[in-house]
Amino acid sequence: MASLALCAATSHVGAIVKNPDAAPEQSGRLHQAWRSLDEEIARLELDAVVVIATDHYETFGLENYPAFCLGLAPEHEAWGEFGNPSGTVAGRPEVAARLLEGLTARGFDLARSHTMALDHSFMVPLVKLPSAAAAGVVPFFVNCNTPPLPGLGRCLELGRALRDSIRELPGDQRIGVIGTGGLSHWVGLPRFGDINEAFDHALLDLLVQGRLDEIARWDDAWIEQEAGNGALELRTWLITAAAAGGPARVLGYEPMAPWTVGIGVTAFDVVEGP
């Protein structure tokens, strides 16, 4: 039986790599958090990492916009949009195909793409966590910005189904799950640059306390009002937290004004059993 060996989540704004040394004290603490998470990933010698992220109208357009989509390419190209990381990432199409089967059998009939290119929501975390990229990646897209969005309760259930599907993989593979997005930020809106530190702490506190059901009851209109449209990406965190089943350990949090985002980096304790 395969194991779910690691669950973690991080913000993904491009400024992390484009303006890395902004507010040096704050950014220094965050870079240290990513380094320690990367060391943890390296120690675990993972066979694949499922990266749960989104897209910003680079890969998906309105001609065909899935709620959830798994990437099954042997190699995934990065867009390198707006100066974000470019290049390619090794895929894990056999793992992805098994997960697609497992999730479909559990009532989550996801879309799949055999070519899915990746934007900064995948690439920035993979640059900061090179051990995850080296393990090989199953990209998992979640619609976080084109309403109607998949419900938070649905994301919670999806995370649990993902955990079960991972453990059902053949052999003794060690699989990681990394969610990316948030925390509070406003994209393409007049409030661009605002950060709601209180919201970010409330979210992190609930994750630390394992109170996922409470997060899942939040209303999207309220999240958007309080923490911006970018905070709707907390879906990726919720899926990851639900897959883990245990409390979050906050490795870093900074309200990064020069990056225009509340930046969080967490790992989650993975609970054995259903």
Add this chain to the structure above:
Amino acid sequence: MSIVGLNRLARDLEHAPGLRERFAADPEQVLPGYALTEEERAAVTRRDAAWLLRAGMNPVALRNLMVTLGVAHHEMYQEGRST
């Protein structure tokens, strides 16, 4: 609002080789290829993020469009840009 036409335009301007330069030289050489209303074309030409947002364009797609057209993210709604 013509959300499909606007999103296609934003993506093409970002990715289609040479299109940005053609738009910069003369928007009217580019815009007729997209199903947009006269008002929408005018708003794109004057890079009016506030109008496009009010009319219903997705803010993420709008950000891509504005940045591609040379308006920085933090300048999208600055005084003098808004209508």
